[in-house]
Amino acid sequence: MCRSIQSQAPAQSVEEIFQRHMRAIGGQEALSKIQERAASGIITVPGGTGFITLYSKFPDKFRTSIDLGAVRSDSGFDGQVGWVRDSAGLRQLIGTELEQLKEANIFNWPILWTEERLKERGITVRFEGKESVGARQAYVISFTMPSKNTYQVFFDVDSYLILKTATKTKALDREILIENFSSDYRQLDGVMLAFRTSRFTNGLPSSEISLQTVKHNSGLDTAIFQPIQEQAEPQADEKKISFIASHSKHYRMFHGNLQFIHSEVILRGPTGRGATIDGAQVTVKGPQGKIIFHQSYFGGALYACFQPVDAQGNLLPPSPTVPAKSTNIFFVPAYVFDKDASVSQIAVAFTGVFDDGERFSESVLIEPESFTQSNIYNLPVKGDSWFVANGSDFFNRRRRTPYFSGNRIFFPDRYALYITRVDGKLRAYRGDGSKNEDYFAWDQPVYAPADGRVVAVVKDMADNKPGRPFAAGLGGNEIVIDHGNGELSHFGHLRHGSITVNKGDLVRAGQQIARIGNSGDSPEPHLRYQLADGLFFLESNSLPVSFSNFAVMMDGNYRLIQRGTLKAGDIFASQ
Incomplete structure (x- = not known):
């Protein structure tokens, strides 16, 4: 398949190479204990950066989800059915597509790599010789699948770790060589794993995956591997609307003398007919079911609630x-x-009418939760005249933007803060605003709000020109800091070349980590800051973070806040 292979008798048999590889990555006993794996990280493709999540369950269940902002895909195999969901919708895989999806799974489980076990699966293996992979020499073993597709695996002659896999496929009658280079091996639960995979297509870089978190045997629900419409979620039928509370937690956020509880109900139309909601009643209850608020919504007020x-x-x-x-x-x-x-x-009680004239009524119950913050946080910027352009607000566009993950819908921006800087007339820029340098927020330092460890960094995205966001870039140049106790700070849209930390670094509160930029899905220089309970913020719960020792503009003067939250429209200062 690949050029420059030196055909020669192997120094060891195929079986001996497999055994040495197994010992190199932890040994049979350690490998046999790994029955599940859940991994998440960052994927970079030409022109964009996003997130990837991989799930696998021994021996034959797996799922891969990729989110590049404007482009999303999801695929999996539940042991019987292979499926994919992309811009074309959900479809079941058959034929060559299904075979290729299933075949690649064998490389997730080297515990199966004995000639006998592979033969039972209709896979034949053969030693192909030695080849150079960069500066390293590798033993090459080919895996020929029942479909006759062939994969080559390149084992380092010294360490017996995998350096590369390669296969050829066809698209539009053209032969395509796909090579995956493995690096950044780390030990986890007694097993060596490659945390970085670089893919080349016909010799050109096509993607790079950098894993950020990996968990073994975490008790994955088998439903996660099933085709999306078969997951254990309320499903729309032919005649009825499905009413579902969202999958993001409804936390209380305290702001001065008020508390905000942002919640929503998801309505999925039936498959056979449409409907119109003509009324909604909201009843808020306190302890022992005592009603503390009740209101009905019709007409224009009802319209404003729907998105x-x-x-x-x-x-x-x-x-x-x-x-x-x-x-x-x-x-x-x-x-x-x-x-x-x-x-x-x-x-929330809804009333409405279906297109065929039938009336209906349905109710949904939402139970808010309290968030107890474990750490003390300072604001990530310093100085005065900072403005929360988007934040926790009922009509805020960002707060209303959902993220779809299969049948689940999240609201990752519920408590996120979009911070810019303004002058006395609330203008964000001087001049005509055509250059990043015109903006008061541009190139301003960004600081760690609390002690923690850097768990993710994206730093290679160019800054946009104002008014030209790069939608596929999502958060642009980003940093994620894990503060412990399930609290992670996410910083987005940072300036290219300004990030001063790397993954794994320990940082202290108040340490400068970057500067404000205009990278990713950003129309103008600003900082997106969010506290969340996970690395992949799109599927994490946004947390209502309280900051310490800052001031908010009230009645024309700054008023000191010892500890409190920020929301859309606030002008604040921090030292």
Whole structure:
């Protein structure tokens, strides 16, 4: 398959190479204990950076999810059915596509690499000789699958770790060589894993995956490997609307003398007919079921609560209609309460009519949660005249933008802060704003808000020109700091070349880590800051972070806040 292979008798047999490889990565006993793996990280492709999540369960279940912002894909195999979901929708794989998906899984489980076990699966292996992989020499073993597809695996002659795998495929009658280079081996649970995989297609770089977190035997639900419409979620049927509370937790956020509870209900249209919601009643209950708020919404007030989205999660004009096979989101308008109010339940009752004239009524119950912050955080910027352009607010576009992951819908920006800097007239730039340098926030230092360890860094994305966001770039140049206790700070849209930390670094509160830029899906220089409970913020819970020792503009003067939150519209200062 590949050129420059030296055909010669192997120094060891295929079986001996397999055995040495198994010992090199931890040994049979350690490998046999690994029955599940959940990994997440960053994927970089030409022109964009995003996130990747990989799940696998011994011996034949796996799933891969990729999110590049404007481009998303999801594929998996549940032991019987192979499937993929992309911009074309959900489809079941058959034929060559299914075979290629299943065949690649054998490389997730080297515990199966004995000639006898592989033969039982219809796979034949053969020693092909030695070849150079960069400056290293490698033994080359070919795996010929039942489909007749052939994969080559390159084992380092000294360490017996895998340096590369290679295969050839065809697309539009053209032969394509795909090579995956493995590096950054680390030991986890007694097993050596490659945390970096670089893919080349016909000799050109096509992607790089850098794993950030890997967990073994974490108790994966087998439903995660099933085709999306078969997962254990309420599914739209032919006649009824499905009403679902979102998968993001509804945390209470305290702000001065108020508490905010942002919640929403997801409506999925039936497959056979559409519907229109013509009324909604919101009932808020406290301890022992005591009603502390009740309000009905009709007409224009009802319209303002709805946000339809298309299949890719793009926002559509507000409307209370729920066409067949569509998704609409109802943002609960009862969201501001006195700080001392004990809100235990929010009940939403809908009334409406189907397209064929049949009326209906349905109710959904939401139970808010309290978030107890484990760490003390300072603001990630210093100085005055900082402005929260987007934050936790009912009508905020970012707060209303959903993220679809299979049948689950998340709201990752619920408590995220989009921070810029303004002058006395609330202008974000001087001059005409055509250059990044015109913006007051541009190149301002960004600081670690608390002690922690850097767990993810993206630093190779160029800054945009104002007004020209690069949608596929998502958060652009990013840093994620793990502060412990399930609290991670996410910094986005940082300036290219300004990041001063690397993955694995320990940082101290107040340490400069980067500068504000305009990279990724960003129309102008600003900082996106968010506290979340996971590395992959799109599927994590956004947390209502409280900061210490800052000031907020009130009545024309800054007022000192010893500890508190920020929301959209706040002008603040921090030292």
